[in-house]
Structure formats: C-alpha cells, structure tokens
Amino acid sequence: MATHAGESLKEPAVRVEGLHRSFSEAGGVLNGLDLTIDSGEFVALIGRSGSGKSTLLRALAGLDRSVAGSGVVDVPERVSVVFQDSRLLPWRRVLDNVILGLTGSDARARGLEALSEVGLEGRDKAWPHELSGGEQQRAALARSLVRDPQLLLADEPFGALDALTRIKMHKLLKKLYAAHNPAILLVTHDVDEAIALADRVIVLVDGVVGSDIRIDLGSKRSPGDPRFASLRAQLLAELGVVESVEEEVA
C-alpha cells in the first residue's frame, strides 16, 4: 500500500477500524471509530470541542504513543502534518525550516521551489519572526508539501489567522491540492471552510463518525449558492448549533 498509493484512486490512503482512544478511566475520546479516506481525497473533519477531532488526527500522525486505546490505523508512508501554529523553528531561517530533515543535494532547490509555490519567493533567508502569521503558515505548508506527502493532515491550520488571510489561504490550499493531489484530512471548526474546500465532510460525534456528507458543488463554490447554504444549515444542525443569531438570543 505504501509504494503505490497515490497512483490508484481506488486504493484507500487511510483505513481506520475500531479506533478507541481514551485519556482517562471515565470514558473514551474515540469510541470504535471507522474511517476510510481514498487516495487524493479531500476530507474535512468537523465536530464540537472535545469530540475527538485532534485525537484522531494525532492517531493518524503517529503522535499518540502515550494514549491508551486499541484499533487499526493504516496510513501511507509519506504523511505530512500542518499544525494550528506554524511550528517553524525560530532559530532556523525559513528555507532551512522548509527543508528540515530532507537529505540530498537537491533539497535546497526543492525547498526554494516549494516556497515560491506558496508565494514566499525571496523570503528564504528571513527569520520566522520576521514573517506575518499568514506567511508563517504558508512556510509551514511549504514544509509539508516539499516532502511530497501521500497524506496531508492539517489540524485547524488557519484557525489562528484573520478572516481575510484565511480566505487567501483557502485559495492557496485548493491550488496546492490540485497540483499535488495528496489525500487531505483537514480538521476544522469552521463549517464554511469545510464546505468550501472538501470533497467530503465528516462530523465527529462522541468519538464516532456522526455523519459523512459528500459535497457535490463542483470546483466553484460560493457561500451565496443556496446548496452551500443548505449544507451549512445541515452541518450546523449536526453540530447542535442554531444558525440565526436572533433565535440564539431568544
């Protein structure tokens, strides 16, 4: 699976069966979750706080060695993670952050290419603290993509950005997805972001998949589209949120 994932759309990139994870005796965060993500498929994962989104993502990233649990997790060989914070090493210049851990004589060239792809050409020698929040997150995306991932895990990658920057980042992520076509699991609490970007939106409820909704809106998606609005209403209802502000107050 590791070698040929990516070539065949039929073969799943991620297979999770009966995943249990718990942080205490009292109750599990993930309770027998099953999930399959096809190669090259863009899946958004939404859910309320504490629904297990990050726990699932960390299980897929292999970062939960100290968490109790059971189940099967099968992921491809090359997995990249984008965190909510850019997590750039402050003592390494931007390019060195992008190619962190890469070996080979072409590493720098690939890093520069990745930087230009995310719109950061010419900033390769900058220190991370000299970049804006959006630019830092672009550098983090470049660091993920330069590794040519078969699976990209993103844990609320735009959560800390302002609304305008976030829209730009959505466009960038779409462009990068089209160019590289990795399987993507995007954890978000922004329903609009999920609908705008993903092929499939999964709502996590009490540690299992609550609903699994395919988004068939084509590539041009506008929040003004009535189908977009109805999807948003449906997803918000799944999350137990009433959309109208007035009703909330009343």
Next chain:
Amino acid sequence: MATTALEAPIVGVASDKTVDKRVVRRRLGPGPRVPGTLWIGPILLLGLWIVASATGVLDPRTLSEPWVVVETAKSLIADGRLPDALATSAYRASLGLVIGVAVGLVLALISGLSRVGEALIDGPVQVKRAIPSLALMPLLILWLGIGEPMKVITIALGVLIPIYIHTHNGLRGIDSRYAELAETVSLSRGAFVRHVVLPGATPGFLLGLRFAVLNALLSLVVVEQVNATSGIGHMITLASSYGQTEIIVVGLVVYALLGLVADGIVRIIERKALAWRRTLESH
C-alpha cells in the same frame, strides 16, 4: 490629555517646516543599543584612579600610581616576564575552559535527552555543585601532584558546573511542540540534536559560558597562587613577598583585562548566535 506617560520622539531631525506632532509612549525596555557602552564604567574608574594618585589622595604604598604601573608593565614586557607569564596563564585557563565546556556540554546533552542519563548524571553533578571546586584542590593535589594536570583539572571542574546547569536548563526549556514537529518530519536523533536541541539550548549554554569564563579565571588565580612556578599568579605572589605593589597591580590589571576580553568575546558570540531572537536585548 494624558501626557504624563509620554516622552519626546527620537526619530528624525525636526525641521521647522514639517510638522511632526505625535503621541509617543514612555519606553519601558532599555532602548536601542549604543556601541561601546560596555567600556564607560571601566574608563571612569581608571580616571578616578589617575586623579586620586595625582592629587596625592592615594598613597603609592597602598596603590601604585597608574603611570608607575604602566612603566613597570613596559619593563616587564621588555624583559619577557609578562608575556611568558601571560602565555602560561592564558594556556592553562583556556585548556581548562575547553575541557570543562566540552565535558559539561556532553553531560548536559546525555542527561537532558535520556532518562537513564539523567538518573546517572544529574545527581552527581548536583552534589559536585555543592562542593566548591577549590575545596577539592587538596584532594586533587594528592591525586595529581602540583603540576599542570592538577591546575587544568581544577579549572575544568569549575567550568563544567555552570555549563552543565545552564545548558541542561535551556535544553529542558525547549518547547515540546518542536520535538513533536521533529517526529512528524522523521528527523534522526542526530539531526534532532543538531537542528532542535543545540540551537534551542544555545541561550542557556551561552549564559553558562559567561559564568564559566569567570569561574575559569577565578580558579586560575587560586591554583597559581597556591603552588605555581610560572604564570601571572606566580608573578603576583613573588611581587607580594618583595613588597612590589606596582607588579601586583600589573598582574591584577592583566586579570581584569582577561576577564573583560573573555566576557566581551562571549557577548559577541551571544549576539551573533542569537540573531534569531526578538528580545529586549536586541531591540
């Protein structure tokens, strides 16, 4: 208007034609760096010495006049005694420093990166920390004699402790999220040490180095005065038995210069190595 917390703007040359009216908050950080400020204090002190000697306030038997000290220094340099002594002392101090820094750094890395290493190393180092290196000298003399190995090892022991403590502390203070990142990009342990641990621990290491340099000089002074046949300390001890204040002062000035130069070098390294930081020091 609340003007109490304000100060005049520092930016630009105010021309009468352009209006530059602004509200500027009172600065709470130390402000921009002014070059050469490190030397103002020592120079003032030197001036005070010259004035006190010239006016006769300072008795030459208590402290020789600066010009006498300069003359003595010149003749000591001319007959080769000072350069020889300085070379011997500088060699001892730097050899002890290099050994102590290397050992302290390696111990800090082992103890900081593995629980087994911590269990084996941290306790003994803390015990050693409670015993001043100079208190170990009698034992070291019994073991190693009064030759160079004893002197260099005494200096190295004094250097090792601050390097270990501050590097270990800096290392353990590295944000664990960076370790997590290193895991997700599959860094090898060597690359993790090179890209994350060492740079992350550098601020702590450099602070330790500043203490270490002064410890090296302190140990140098003691080992040379107790039982040496060469070096600045030997020169001072000899001068003391003959009541030659001016030679003692020359020796002390050399020690002071060694200390200042060494500390200055560490500060320069600090500024270069920590260029990535945005702190009160750099702005």
